[in-house]
Amino acid sequence: MATTNKQVILRDYVTGFPKESDLIFNDATVDLKVAAGSNKVLVKNLFLSCDPYMRIRMSKPDPSTAALALPYTPGQPIYGYGVSKVVESGHPDYTKGDLLWGIVGWEEYSVITITPYSHFKILHTDVPLSYYTGLLGMTGMTAYSGFYEICSPKKGETVFVSAASGAVGQLVGQLAKIMGCYVVGSAGSNEKVDLLKNKFGFDEAFNYKEEKDLNAALKRCFPEGIDIYFENVGGKMLDAVLLNMKLNGRIAVCGMISQYNLEEQEGVRNLSSVIYKRIRLQGFVVFDYYHKYSKFLEFVLPYIREGKITYVEDVAEGLEKGPSALIGLFHGKNVGKQLIVVARE
Amino acid sequence: MATTNKQVILRDYVTGFPKESDLIFNDATVDLKVAAGSNKVLVKNLFLSCDPYMRIRMSKPDPSTAALALPYTPGQPIYGYGVSKVVESGHPDYTKGDLLWGIVGWEEYSVITITPYSHFKILHTDVPLSYYTGLLGMTGMTAYSGFYEICSPKKGETVFVSAASGAVGQLVGQLAKIMGCYVVGSAGSNEKVDLLKNKFGFDEAFNYKEEKDLNAALKRCFPEGIDIYFENVGGKMLDAVLLNMKLNGRIAVCGMISQYNLEEQEGVRNLSSVIYKRIRLQGFVVFDYYHKYSKFLEFVLPYIREGKITYVEDVAEGLEKGPSALIGLFHGKNVGKQLIVVARE
Structure with a gap:
């Protein structure tokens, strides 16, 4: 079974401030199946995170930044941190319905490959799920x-x-x-x-x-x-x-x-x-610190539940708002953590 | 009893590259006595050290450098690290003939005040005494x-x-x-x-x-x-x-x-x-590390004695060569550690 899969594509490497026109939409299709034992996981993307380091990935390859992040491939979807729901899994640790955060494409569905610390299962859902793009995620x-x-x-x-x-x-x-x-x-x-x-x-x-x-x-x-x-x-x-x-x-x-x-x-x-x-x-x-993620959660979750740590998000509704939300970041337009809602469930 | 005491004086605060004419000579006199119990020590200066940080002391007061070094006083002798011999001591830990290294004036004789780590007694004299301006001193x-x-x-x-x-x-x-x-x-x-x-x-x-x-x-x-x-x-x-x-x-x-x-x-x-x-x-x-000086000596002296650590000095003879030696440092004229011989004993 296949379905349409809207994607955000990098048109070409960017010089100077990125413009909305540097990012274009593509209507792809995705097969809603992954092979058993492939270690791959098909996810539906719920929230995507806009982060400043993504600008570095939009530039042409540069040895000085290679230690942090390799460039996106022009003509291909950009990617970044997001919160997703497992649709089908070829990986023994994940099953349908699991929630996770980690790197996914800027698209409705992604097929991800699990590597150490590439994705984290979301086990605490009494706090806003979108927090896993920011407060409870990479940032x-x-x-x-x-x-x-x-x-x-x-x-x-x-x-x-x-x-x-x-x-x-x-x-x-x-x-x-x-x-x-x-x-x-x-x-x-x-x-x-x-x-x-x-x-x-x-x-x-x-x-x-x-x-x-x-x-x-x-x-x-x-x-x-x-x-x-x-x-x-x-x-x-x-x-x-x-x-x-x-x-x-x-x-x-x-x-x-x-x-x-x-x-x-x-x-x-x-x-x-x-x-x-x-x-x-x-x-x-x-x-370099992801091995301490569970320690971080133990520390921060009680403060969030008690209202002693708070978090402000700037939420763009719909993948089609993605390019303007990401570019707005470099002009300081966001108030708080910028994220995009691709789907609510 | 008093004797003449040639000194090197900062004429005025320096801007840009220092010139020899920024340093002038003065013939002062010094009383060859210090009061018993005064904690002061009268020393004869043997070697003086030329160090880059001294340039910072030649500029007018600046809050950004104050944490490292206060400026010299125009009209007064400049000062820096040197190797000296005690002529007379009002401090219980020092006696006539002791050798020490630490901050002294650019002059033939200095009256110094001992404070913690301000001066170090020289106990090992089987290595060149001038080394205490450099290899075995501050640098x-x-x-x-x-x-x-x-x-x-x-x-x-x-x-x-x-x-x-x-x-x-x-x-x-x-x-x-x-x-x-x-x-x-x-x-x-x-x-x-x-x-x-x-x-x-x-x-x-x-x-x-x-x-x-x-x-x-x-x-x-x-x-x-x-x-x-x-x-x-x-x-x-x-x-x-x-x-x-x-x-x-x-x-x-x-x-x-x-x-x-x-x-x-x-x-x-x-x-x-x-x-x-x-x-x-x-x-x-x-x-911030002077409390480790004796540990340093224990480490480095054997290497020096075995010839496994060597040191090159650029030696200017006579206090009158001091200004040109110090200024030469900022033009890279020195080959190795720049020092000045004021007196051989």
Whole structure:
């Protein structure tokens, strides 16, 4: 038995900011069968996640980014994290009706190959299922592993988070508050700043687009300096942060969204501060921490159930809204975690 | 009893490259007495050390560098590391004739105040006394603590050292060889490159001034990439290194001599590599490791005595040669550790 399968295709490699026209729709068909013993699983995609790293996959092959992510293939569907339901399984660990999150195509149905940590079975459904695209999925694990493993946080320390209302940032801020830190976030609109202060409990927040001088904004929020910077944006913000770090400060470099669409990266000029202040600046990728996923769930689920950790999602309805939702991410149009509903069940 | 005391004075704060005329001589007098119980010690200075960080002290006060070093006072003698002999002591732990190394003025005699780790008594004199300005002093400790504490080296890893024939670099390279690493160094003349390969045992070396493309030079020396970069120069070299680091690479940021004389720092554009390759880039300052000095001596002295660690010094004779020796450092004129002989005994 076969059915139609709408897909989102990368037209060609992208230079500069991606446009909606870089992504085109294709009506394919999919056979609703997988061979027994093939280890393959046919899933119906329910939610898809829009994440900044996907921009890196839209560029032509580049040895410097190959260690993180290989490019999409022009003419083929793009792929990313999603929440899916098993339709048929050739893998002994999965059966029809199972829910899982992991990498799937941007399409209605995907045939996936299970490899270690490629997909995670969803066992807790008393929380919103869409959370597994973000808070309880890759971005939540990114916040958790980056904050606890890279930042070495201590109670009472000062923490700055950029892109703080985004999928990762909003959880980092809440984790830092749970730890007893003083937390400041930056974001790109007053609506987002309001969320940071009034929904996520940040101590202070500012709209970086309204600050003439980022160095002055940070000095205002951190008169004694910054112990921990959770870096999501790069460029000018990093330069201003370097001037405001405290002795023995830590910078967890999670992303640099301000740089992904530039043909030439901005130069960071204040790096000698890492010497003067003995700063540790460390890049990390969530893949390296997936073996701790069940520990993460044990930690975070009780906080979610008690309402002590909250999460804001920006939901686009329908796969046809996918391209505009993904491209909007690079213009900061999303408020909270951007995801797409492909199907409700 | 008093005697004349020639001194080297900072005329005024320096902008850009320092010139010899920024340092002037003064004929002071010094009383050859210190009060008993004053904790002060009068020393005769034998050797003075020329170190890149001294440039930072020549600039006007700057909050970003204050955590490392406060500026010199215009009109007063500059100071730095040196090897000295006690003439008279008001401190119970020091007596006439003791040798020590630590911070002293650029002058013939200094009155020093002993604080924890400010000065170290020299107990091993079967090795050249001048070594305590470098190999067995601050710069040796810098190489040792930076390499072992920050680089986390493992046998068989690939190591790149910039300014590799300098006071710190030459020891880092030899420590890396002892560890069983593959070691490449860069330096600014063919004479220095020859030293790296034929005296210090580096596996490979290149003259960065003769390379049109630093990225290509590094790819040639490290076809599989760099595990560890010991950073002494900053700027363009760091940018090229970032493109050539391996997954989970470490960068120990010891110094950025290429930047100290610039009015605006060069921008480093390839920082997003720290994410893609999970790089740790960490600044450090030797002061934080002085409690391990005796452990360092235990480690390094046997290698020196057996001729397994060697050291090249560039010796300027006489305090009057001090300004040209120090300024020459910023033009790469020195071959090996630059020091000044003020007196032989």
